[in-house]
Amino acid sequence: MGLYDFDQEWFEDFLTEYPAFRVRQLMHGLYGNFLLPADIVGLPAPLRSKLSLEDKLRPTLTELARSSSDRGQTTKYLFRLHDGAQIESVLMHSPKRSTICISSQAGCAMACEFCATGDAGFKRHLSVGEIIEQVIVAARDAKKDGRRLDHIVYMGMGEPLANYNPVLASVRRLLDYVGLSARKITLSTVGIVPGIKKLSGEKLPVNLAVSLHAANDTLRSQLVPINKKYPIDMLIEACREYLEKTNRRISFEWALIKDVNDSERDALELADLALSLTPSAHVNLIPLNPTSGGEVLHFSPSPLRQIQNFYSTLSGLGVNATIRRTRGQDIDAACGQLSARISLSRRSDY
Numbered sequence: 001m002g003l004y005d006f007d008q009e010w011f012e013d014f015l016t017e018y019p020a021f022r023v024r025q026l027m028h029g030l031y032g033n034f035l036l037p038a039d040i041v042g043l044p045a046p047l048r049s050k051l052s053l054e055d056k057l058r059p060t061l062t063e064l065a066r067s068s069s070d071r072g073q074t075t076k077y078l079f080r081l082h083d084g085a086q087i088e089s090v091l092m093h094s095p096k097r098s099t100i101c102i103s104s105q106a107g108c109a110m111a112c113e114f115c116a117t118g119d120a121g122f123k124r125h126l127s128v129g130e131i132i133e134q135v136i137v138a139a140r141d142a143k144k145d146g147r148r149l150d151h152i153v154y155m156g157m158g159e160p161l162a163n164y165n166p167v168l169a170s171v172r173r174l175l176d177y178v179g180l181s182a183r184k185i186t187l188s189t190v191g192i193v194p195g196i197k198k199l200s201g202e203k204l205p206v207n208l209a210v211s212l213h214a215a216n217d218t219l220r221s222q223l224v225p226i227n228k229k230y231p232i233d234m235l236i237e238a239c240r241e242y243l244e245k246t247n248r249r250i251s252f253e254w255a256l257i258k259d260v261n262d263s264e265r266d267a268l269e270l271a272d273l274a275l276s277l278t279p280s281a282h283v284n285l286i287p288l289n290p291t292s293g294g295e296v297l298h299f300s301p302s303p304l305r306q307i308q309n310f311y312s313t314l315s316g317l318g319v320n321a322t323i324r325r326t327r328g329q330d331i332d333a334a335c336g337q338l339s340a341r342i343s344l345s346r347r348s349d350y
């Protein structure tokens, strides 16, 4: 457990000798100004000292490395957790927004065939504090750069809906204390149908990004094995329910893999699925990231010409699609599609 694993209620119990406004001040310092307790100068010195001396209230992420690319606009962090597990997150600045792409698990159990993270296997779920702390570190760095972190995408290592409760708790805490709008938070999923259905009932209008990658069960079950358990019909039905209940939009993520899912037939099948939803799904086309491990697993990105043809087929059928520029290809991106999928944050319509 670490500093960001504890909520306001816990601090109220822990600090009973102090008036309630001190806890509110503490929460504001931690989440609004991204400070450690020792640096929240508005708090009395004995209180800062009590908090700083408490072992379980220490930060839990140790920064092992950071690398930057895109002329300093993209920063990838590599963190070690208390038990030695490692995770990554990526901070991206664009003219209009600053976005952090965070991990929800160390490793991933989903075993997507083109993904290095999936190939390496699952280590463990992250705690709510480990998820939140990635955001706080990035927000602090963004502030130093004169920027305000305003978008969060759960698209790093792991499947967010497979770690449902900590992920949801982190979303709620970030909404309550960092002051972000739910519309600026995107949860991704590879298609955990019960998770999508549960999320539909949360009254939490976050964006949902479905990593589709194939629009027929034969190919999808090969690329994304969870499809054997939750085939496309079930997935689309869950997406429909999500749209009806939340009034939000859904995007389909599609990593374009040479000679695997980039044919005209694939585009036609994808268009059918995207247009079957109301409102129709926005499609993000992401060339397979060359640093994603795909080449190790014998997959290659689709050539530019093929990507453009794929896009034209979708557009011609009335599908709202965008070709995403991968960011951070010159940094050592280790999560499966992390540095490719983070390009989602550059959308202007979400």
Ligand code: SF4
Pocket: 108, 109, 110, 111, 112, 115, 116, 117, 118, 119, 156, 157, 158, 159, 190, 336, 337
């Ligand atoms: S692509 Fe995503 S869901 Fe699939 S194995 Fe990689 S990290 Fe997990």
